[in-house]
Every structure is written in C-alpha cells, then in structure tokens.
Amino acid sequence: MGGKTGAMEFPNTGDFLAGRLRDKLDRDDLEFIETLVTEERAVGTGDVLLSRGEVADTSAILISGYMFRTIESGNRRFIVGVHVPGDFVDLHAFALKRLDHNVVAAGPVTYGVAPHARLRQALEQRPRVARALWFATLLDAAIHRKWIQMLEQLDAPRRIAHIYCELHRRFELIGQVNARSLRTPFTQIDLADMCGVSAIHANRAVGKLRELGLAEIRRGDLYTSDWAALYEYAQFNPDYLYGDGPLRFDQDWL
Amino acid sequence: MGGKTGAMEFPNTGDFLAGRLRDKLDRDDLEFIETLVTEERAVGTGDVLLSRGEVADTSAILISGYMFRTIESGNRRFIVGVHVPGDFVDLHAFALKRLDHNVVAAGPVTYGVAPHARLRQALEQRPRVARALWFATLLDAAIHRKWIQMLEQLDAPRRIAHIYCELHRRFELIGQVNARSLRTPFTQIDLADMCGVSAIHANRAVGKLRELGLAEIRRGDLYTSDWAALYEYAQFNPDYLYGDGPLRFDQDWL
DNA sequence: CGCATCCTTGAGGGCCATCAAAATGCGTGG
DNA sequence: CCACGCATTTTGATGGCCCTCAAGGATGCG
Structure with a gap:
C-alpha cells in the first residue's frame, strides 16, 4: 500500500490512475472516487473474484497484491492480463454485465468493493469521473494490444x-x-x-x-x-x- | 452496406453495436448516434486514418470495408486488431487523446467522421449513449483478450x-x-x-x-x-x- | 507486355512441445 | 529438530512447428 500520490489520504483508491490521469482530477473527484469503495476484503492465491458468465453487482479495485485475468479452455488455463494495485480489475464487468474471463488472485490480495449503483451514479452525475473510469479500461485495452504484439x-x-x-x-x-x-x-x-x-x-x-x-x-x-x-x-x-x-x-x- | 438493423434509416451508424447492445437503445438514442457523424469519407489500401502519437479532434466509424490496428516495431509491422463495418475504430483516441498504435485501411474503405465535440456532448448529456460508446470499446478489449489466448x-x-x-x-x-x-x-x-x-x-x-x-x-x-x-x-x-x-x-x- | 506484388515450394536450422525423471524447497506433523 | 509429502523447479532426449535463405511461378495493373 502506499503510492506517493496520496495513499495516506485515499487508502482504497490512492493508486488509481496514479502517474497517468490522476493529476488531472480535482480533489472533489478524488474524494468521490474514494467513496465508490464501501468495503475492503482479502483473499488468497487462486481465489476467484469473478468468474466467466457470472453477473455481479459490485466491482473491485485492487489495493495490494496481484491478480490475473484468465481464460479456461479445455483443461488448460491461459493468462491474458495481470493487475497491480490501483487497477480497477473488473470495471469491465460493470459495463459488459458479464465477463468473458475470470478474475483470480495471484497470491495474497486486498481489494476494495465498489457497488455498481455507485458507479451508475458517477456515470449520470460525474462526467469527469465517468471519463476517468473509461480511460482506465482503455489503458487495459492498450496493455492487451501490447501483449498481442509481444x-x-x-x-x-x-x-x-x-x-x-x-x-x-x-x-x-x-x-x-x-x-x-x-x-x-x-x-x-x-x-x-x-x-x-x-x-x-x-x-x-x-x-x-x-x-x-x-x-x-x-x-x-x-x-x-x-x-x-x-x-x-x-x-x-x-x-x-x-x-x-x-x-x-x-x-x-x- | 446494410445490416438488417436499420442501415436504410441510419446509413452511417446503422451497424453500430448491431446484434449486441443496439436493441437496448431507443429511437432517440439511435438518432443521436447517427448525428454524431458529420461527414463521410473514403480511403484505400494502406491509407492511415490515425497514426501513433497523433492528436485528433475527430473519431471514425467504419461504414464499409476493413481496417487494421497496427504497431510498428523495428521495420516490422504487427497487426493487433481488425475492424468491420459498424465498429467505432478510433473511439479509443477520443478518451486516450493519443493512440499507442496506427489505424490503417485494409482495402477500400468508407467511414463516417465524428467530431470529438459531439462525443463530449454525448458524455455530458446522454449517459445511455455514453455507456454504449464505453461498451463498444470494451468489446474491442474482449476481442483483444481472445487474440491473446489464440x-x-x-x-x-x-x-x-x-x-x-x-x-x-x-x-x-x-x-x-x-x-x-x-x-x-x-x-x-x-x-x-x-x-x-x-x-x-x-x-x-x-x-x-x-x-x-x-x-x-x-x-x-x-x-x-x-x-x-x-x-x-x-x-x-x-x-x-x-x-x-x-x-x-x-x-x-x- | 513488362513490372511489381503476391503466392508457392525446397532445404537446413532454431525454438519449443512432450515424455520421463530427478532434485529442490516449503509446510506440516511427529 | 527431523521426517514426510507435495508442489515447484531443473535436466535430458526426441520430435514437431516455425524460422530464414533462396528461387521459381502466378496474378494483376499500367
């Protein structure tokens, strides 16, 4: 825990977009984002946060540890992405409703829970926050593209x-x-x-x-x-x- | 050109999200989306719509033909995605401002031009349309993940x-x-x-x-x-x- | 008809898969 | 502290997928 960008003040979301768009957000936005998280949870290696096809009414932001995005095929597992603290790991699940893959803890993890009702509110009333959330998912897509190239x-x-x-x-x-x-x-x-x-x-x-x-x-x-x-x-x-x-x-x- | 979902009525955006979220949008939304496009253009094989690092003030929706997303590295080209009609090919460029890759015509192409000013308006005043746009970029990300697995x-x-x-x-x-x-x-x-x-x-x-x-x-x-x-x-x-x-x-x- | 681009085929070699087996490290319980 | 069990890491051998170099054939365009 503890990016330089305000993890003291924002223990749940202090690393969100740190080093990227975070410094374009004002204090009001940052406080709003922090209040998206209503609860903190911990899980361990291999625990599944959200599995393919499941409908969730919350999303998760990673606070400490690593998570994988995995796709099962036959009896093999493929890892299609890795997440680090500050990543909103299943924001995709909010807008897509169901995921095409699983979100799994890679080692001990703590994460914050963000109810979709709060996210919907952000979309309706906070265009700046909405756009920051969109930006975050586009960063994931950019990383996906780099993995394809790799x-x-x-x-x-x-x-x-x-x-x-x-x-x-x-x-x-x-x-x-x-x-x-x-x-x-x-x-x-x-x-x-x-x-x-x-x-x-x-x-x-x-x-x-x-x-x-x-x-x-x-x-x-x-x-x-x-x-x-x-x-x-x-x-x-x-x-x-x-x-x-x-x-x-x-x-x-x- | 001509999806079954209304290409007659919506010549520029009739294929947008067809078969996916399109039937959740009401007539008002669809008309608003159609008016995002202010102009139609045509290009040919290898023409670059938007190149890495460039700042654009418009985005493009593909009307007919194919486009590639490419990354240049050394003197080699890597294709990290393909687009078909109805795809909002550089919506990413709207929210990210600059792209990490190029968007290139793969053969003869016609596309609609959507000024970012109109898109910003959608974000501020039309949360349903905003969410549809977000959804479209998340579909791209899902396709990226499948390519990684592939x-x-x-x-x-x-x-x-x-x-x-x-x-x-x-x-x-x-x-x-x-x-x-x-x-x-x-x-x-x-x-x-x-x-x-x-x-x-x-x-x-x-x-x-x-x-x-x-x-x-x-x-x-x-x-x-x-x-x-x-x-x-x-x-x-x-x-x-x-x-x-x-x-x-x-x-x-x- | 000439040219450029694309497609096709062959040969030799490197990266990686699979099968098999052994060694290492770690947690648990004696 | 040591013994044990288990997952992980390491090593060897054989074969397949894919690379590069090289050259020839097809296709379409001006």
Whole structure:
C-alpha cells in the first residue's frame, strides 16, 4: 500500500490512475472516487473474484497484491492480463454485465468493493469521473494490444523479460519500485501461462535470462542490477502505459 | 452496406453495436448516434486514418470495408486488431487523446467522421449513449483478450481459421454473411502479421486448411462448405463477441 | 507486355512441445 | 529438530512447428 500520490489520504483508491490521469482530477473527484469503495476484503492465491458468465453487482479495485485475468479452455488455463494495485480489475464487468474471463488472485490480495449503483451514479452525475473510469479500461485495452504484439514478436525469454519490465514500470507509476528487485508470487507455471509456452520451456527461458546476466528469477521474484539492459533485451518501450512520455494525456478535458 | 438493423434509416451508424447492445437503445438514442457523424469519407489500401502519437479532434466509424490496428516495431509491422463495418475504430483516441498504435485501411474503405465535440456532448448529456460508446470499446478489449489466448494456444493454421471464424460471426451480427464465402482484401502477409508467423509459414498454414478440406483461401477470400467444421477446428467459441449466448447483455440499464 | 506484388515450394536450422525423471524447497506433523 | 509429502523447479532426449535463405511461378495493373 502506499503510492506517493496520496495513499495516506485515499487508502482504497490512492493508486488509481496514479502517474497517468490522476493529476488531472480535482480533489472533489478524488474524494468521490474514494467513496465508490464501501468495503475492503482479502483473499488468497487462486481465489476467484469473478468468474466467466457470472453477473455481479459490485466491482473491485485492487489495493495490494496481484491478480490475473484468465481464460479456461479445455483443461488448460491461459493468462491474458495481470493487475497491480490501483487497477480497477473488473470495471469491465460493470459495463459488459458479464465477463468473458475470470478474475483470480495471484497470491495474497486486498481489494476494495465498489457497488455498481455507485458507479451508475458517477456515470449520470460525474462526467469527469465517468471519463476517468473509461480511460482506465482503455489503458487495459492498450496493455492487451501490447501483449498481442509481444506474443507475435518475441521469443520466450524476451516475453518473460517484457512482462517483468511492464510490471516494473507499472509499479513505478504508483511509486512502489525497489531499485534491484521486483517481488511477485508467480510460479513458473504462471509465467508459462502468460507467455503461451510450456512450463518446462518457461524454466529454460528463466535460465537463459540468468545465463545472459540480465536477471535472476527465483520463486517469482526478479533480481537485476540493470533494468535498462533488461528493457532493451525485451524491446520494452513503456509509452503504451501512458505515463510520462510522448503519449501522455496532457490536455484539459471536459 | 446494410445490416438488417436499420442501415436504410441510419446509413452511417446503422451497424453500430448491431446484434449486441443496439436493441437496448431507443429511437432517440439511435438518432443521436447517427448525428454524431458529420461527414463521410473514403480511403484505400494502406491509407492511415490515425497514426501513433497523433492528436485528433475527430473519431471514425467504419461504414464499409476493413481496417487494421497496427504497431510498428523495428521495420516490422504487427497487426493487433481488425475492424468491420459498424465498429467505432478510433473511439479509443477520443478518451486516450493519443493512440499507442496506427489505424490503417485494409482495402477500400468508407467511414463516417465524428467530431470529438459531439462525443463530449454525448458524455455530458446522454449517459445511455455514453455507456454504449464505453461498451463498444470494451468489446474491442474482449476481442483483444481472445487474440491473446489464440496466440498462446493455437498453431498457425488454427490461428488463421480462428481469425476468419471471428470475422464470419462479426458479419453475422451485422447481417452481412454469405453462406459459403467470406470476402476480404487480406494478403497472406496480412495474415502472417496477425498471427505472428512469417509470410512463408502463413502460406503453408493456408495450404494445410486446404489439404484438410476445411477451407480454401484465395487472395484473402475464404470459401468453405462447412463453417461448423471450421469453428471446431479453430476451437472458436463466439461468446466473447457478446451476441446471442450466455454472455449476452440482457439487463435493463440506466 | 513488362513490372511489381503476391503466392508457392525446397532445404537446413532454431525454438519449443512432450515424455520421463530427478532434485529442490516449503509446510506440516511427529 | 527431523521426517514426510507435495508442489515447484531443473535436466535430458526426441520430435514437431516455425524460422530464414533462396528461387521459381502466378496474378494483376499500367
């Protein structure tokens, strides 16, 4: 917990859009957003927040920990997205009503519960907040597109590196980076399911990053002395995360 | 041009959300949506509607033809999405302000131009329309997720089959299917860039679909006598497109 | 009819899948 | 503290999918 952007003041939603659109919102909007959350809950590894086809009347914003978006097919699981604190993990479920995938905890998680009734109110009475919520789902879509490109372009070691680079940057945006490490609860099976390779090959890919001296990954935790080198190896360009950079939202709006 | 859902009456936006949320919108909303478009334009193969990083003050809704979302990296092009008539192709650009990718015509195209000023008006005064616009971008995200899964799970022949199955279903939703064929302007290079394989391998994959008797693909046009067999081969489940089926939006809203 | 683009085919090599098996690490209970 | 059970990580071997390089054939357009 605790982005630099106001986690003290806004314990539930202080990381929401931090480093992106958050500084375009005024105090009134931020307070309104904080009151979207009526309750805080905790779950553990593998617990399902929302499953495919289910109708929910609340959405969740991640406060601490990691979550996956997964699609089951046959008896295999595919991970199509990862979430970090500040992400409104199933805002999609509010506007789509039913999800095409599952939202699952990847390790211990705390999250805030936002009733859809409150969100509807935001849509009707708070166009600025409504647009911020929309923006947040579009960020998810931008990340999806980058994953598509990553799968089309990169081999397994680079895919794994790219995933960690993305997480590193996303934590930077909410003010939670460590200099030389990135802690996750991911197993190599999780990495495999994100990369579309077998667990065995994911293991060899992790081994290659070690051999190359780029990163040491142990039990999901990544250690490196040179993030820039890892960025370059993974061909990681963080623009698509819409933080500072050429794509940053810098207009007045509404 | 001409979905069954009112292309006569709404020549610019008659296919928008057809088969999905369109029947939840009332006549007033549909008329408002039609007036979002102030102009119609035509472009040809490879023409760029909107390029990465560019700031636009209009968005486009596709009226006829196909468009790609592409990401350039090094000197290679990656296709991360395809659009068909009725799709609001760069609605993302309205809320994100700048895109992380390009929007490009794949063959001859006509599209409607929607000034952002009108869209802003919708957001402020028409919460139902605003939510429909949001819904449309979330459909795009759902398709992105399916592509991620497709790339993680399927080999090249199945990826190509899956892409055509998706298009077939999307045309069905707007009432524009032929029984035994699906016409596209795609080259095998386009298919390769969508599937993340080389053009040479895309060619062999096309050959395999022919050998298997599932589909004949010539110059982008697909011919088949058995869509069901193709669906099964590609492991295609159309639920994620949110037409009729278990995920369909069936609630009253707002 | 010439040219450009696209499609097709062959050969050799690298990335990754699967099967099989062993080692490591961690939590639990003795 | 140690023994045990279990999930995870690691390693080896074989084969398939897909890559690149290379070259030839088809198609459509001016």
